[in-house]
Amino acid sequence: xxxLRNPLPRSRVGRWCTEVPIIAPPASYIPxxxxxxxxxxxxxxxxxxxxxxxxxxxxxxxEMPQSSGSHEGDLSGSGSDFxxxxxxxxxxxxxxxxxxxxxxxxxxxxLREEVIRLVDWGNxxxxxxxxxxxxxxxxxxxxxxxxxxxxxxxxxxxxxxYDQLASCPETRFHAVWMFLRYFWRLANTDQLGDQAxxxxxxxxxxxxxxIWDIALACLALSVKFHRDFLVPLYPVQAHEFLxxxxxxALRGNFTSAAQRDILKTLEFSLGVTPQAILNELWAALPxxxxxLSFEGGWNALQKEVWFRLxxxxxxxDVLRFPQSRLLSVALIDSLVPCLSARYEYxxxxxxxAFCRARDQQMRxxxxxxxxxxxxxxxxxxxxxxxxxxxxxxxxxxECRAWWHGVMPSAST
Numbered sequence: 001x002x003x004l005r006n007p008l009p010r011s012r013v014g015r016w017c018t019e020v021p022i023i024a025p026p027a028s029y030i031p032x033x034x035x036x037x038x039x040x041x042x043x044x045x046x047x048x049x050x051x052x053x054x055x056x057x058x059x060x061x062x063e064m065p066q067s068s069g070s071h072e073g074d075l076s077g078s079g080s081d082f083x084x085x086x087x088x089x090x091x092x093x094x095x096x097x098x099x100x101x102x103x104x105x106x107x108x109x110x111l112r113e114e115v116i117r118l119v120d121w122g123n124x125x126x127x128x129x130x131x132x133x134x135x136x137x138x139x140x141x142x143x144x145x146x147x148x149x150x151x152x153x154x155x156x157x158x159x160x161x162y163d164q165l166a167s168c169p170e171t172r173f174h175a176v177w178m179f180l181r182y183f184w185r186l187a188n189t190d191q192l193g194d195q196a197x198x199x200x201x202x203x204x205x206x207x208x209x210x211i212w213d214i215a216l217a218c219l220a221l222s223v224k225f226h227r228d229f230l231v232p233l234y235p236v237q238a239h240e241f242l243x244x245x246x247x248x249a250l251r252g253n254f255t256s257a258a259q260r261d262i263l264k265t266l267e268f269s270l271g272v273t274p275q276a277i278l279n280e281l282w283a284a285l286p287x288x289x290x291x292l293s294f295e296g297g298w299n300a301l302q303k304e305v306w307f308r309l310x311x312x313x314x315x316x317d318v319l320r321f322p323q324s325r326l327l328s329v330a331l332i333d334s335l336v337p338c339l340s341a342r343y344e345y346x347x348x349x350x351x352x353a354f355c356r357a358r359d360q361q362m363r364x365x366x367x368x369x370x371x372x373x374x375x376x377x378x379x380x381x382x383x384x385x386x387x388x389x390x391x392x393x394x395x396x397x398e399c400r401a402w403w404h405g406v407m408p409s410a411s412t
Contacts, residue, residue, distance in 0.1 A: 041284035042388060048280065049390060052272050052322055059181060060188045061319060098406070101317040104187045105180065107211060109316065115215045116314055118244060119175050161240040164227050169306045170273040175222035176313050177271060177323070178262065179215055184319055185265050216241050217258035225270055274309060274327040277389070278302060281331070284388055287381050291335075294342060304334035315406040321399050328389045329399045332382050339374035340367070 035043070102109055165172055220241055229235045263270075282288060282298065292298045308330040312318055318326070344367065386396065 038284050038286065041280045045277065045280040045284060045388060048272065048276060049324055052324055055269055055271060056322055058267060058269070059185060059319075061184075061322075096317065096320075098316050101320075105183045105316065106187060107183055111208060111211060112316065113314060115179065115211065116176050118246075119179070119215065119219055120172055120310060120313070159240055160234045161223065161236045164223055164236065168226055169310070170275040171222050171226045173306075173309060173313060174225065174271070174273050175215075175219040177273075178222060178266070179218040180319055181271060182214060182218065182262055182265055212246060213258045214262065216244060217262055219244070221259055221262060221270060272323060274305075274323050274330075277324055277327050278305065278331070281385065281388060285381070285384050287384050291339065291377060291381060297338070297342065300341075301331075301334055301338045304338055305330045308334060311407065312403060317406070320402070324389050325391055325395065325399050328385060328391050329396055329403060331385060332378075332396065333400070335378040335381060336371060336374045339377055340370040343370040343373055 096104070102112075105112065107115075220236075223236050227233070227236065289298075292301060305327065309326065312326065312330075347370070386392065
């Protein structure tokens with residue numbers, strides 16, 4: 001039979017519809033619900049730990065587990081292979097004493113602590129009592145800066161570097177960590193000596209000047225990494241870094257050469273900071289948010305954690321443990337004091353609590369009651385923190401024992 005033809009021509013839309021292929025999902029496709037904010041935070045935290053593990057392997061601070069059969073070329077695998085529970089400290093690092101760490105860094109205890117103290121304390125910047133910065137007449141002013149602001153206070157009047165160091169603790173911590181990583185990598189690559197040149201200063205001519213040059217360069221890189229230069233904020237000018245230099249010779253040689261040297265030595269990997277872990281833990285753990293739901297709770301806990309981290313940064317072998325391990329111990333040890341202080345503040349008034357004859361034993365018993373309550377409350381949260389960061393109880397105990405051992409020499 002002759003096929004009947006449609007006397008009416010097909011419209012342009014009809015022809016287009018017949019040419020579109022049918023797209024169907026494969027038979028093995030299983031739809032998934034969208035991830036919630038807590039699961040997304042845990043995934044980001046896992047990626048963070050993976051990146052930290054790769055960095056420590058490049059820095060010769062970790063060795064891969066012998067049973068896994070992995071090698072450095074397999075680092076692109078899943079993040080589960082690099083969780084804190086599976087990353088083991090290199091055997092040689094366990095045997096190194098503090099003196100051997102000091103020799104390996106090649107800085108010297110006095111100079112190392114002086115550099116850390118200078119970077120750590122933002123109040124060493126020259127400023128007036130009002131907090132305003134007073135540059136010399138020969139120092140450039142930021143009036144020529146491309147950034148505009150309606151504020152009457154220019155960056156020549158107010159120290160933007162002081163503002164950054166005072167308001168952002170991770171800037172100072174990152175600078176010190178970068179400084180220690182740099183000299184550790186030099187020691188492992190045998191570059192310290194006739195090959196290391198920073199800002200035109202040869203190490204063998206004046207090692208102290210070169211070390212200070214690297215310290216200022218680490219601080220400059222950290223400020224560039226963490227500071228937002230968009231309006232209404234001002235960029236940090238070079239003369240503010242030069243004001244920190246303890247030697248006159250450095251004030252005329254502060255260039256980008258030292259910063260390039262650091263970037264090359266660290267393979268353009270500036271590293272991680274503890275604040276990122278804190279933020280992800282806060283988003284990933286509802287138990288942590290619930291126990292700190294009172295006003296100012298999270299802020300108080302973060303302050304206590306940073307106090308502890310800035311105490312331990314003076315330890316010569318602080319690179320022995322990854323930042324995730326150090327922060328986990330600091331966070332776990334900060335929970336009980338923070339919660340016990342809250343319980344004591346919220347406790348009801350009682351006549352015996354304000355008795356003049358109250359002795360020290362009664363005060364200790366009263367505080368012990370709040371501490372015991374805080375310990376019970378924090379028990380489940382501690383397990384959640386360990387599971388999220390991937391550390392075991394043995395690893396926490398090992399890090400805490402080391403922490404208590406170096407605290408007397410680390411605190412200044």
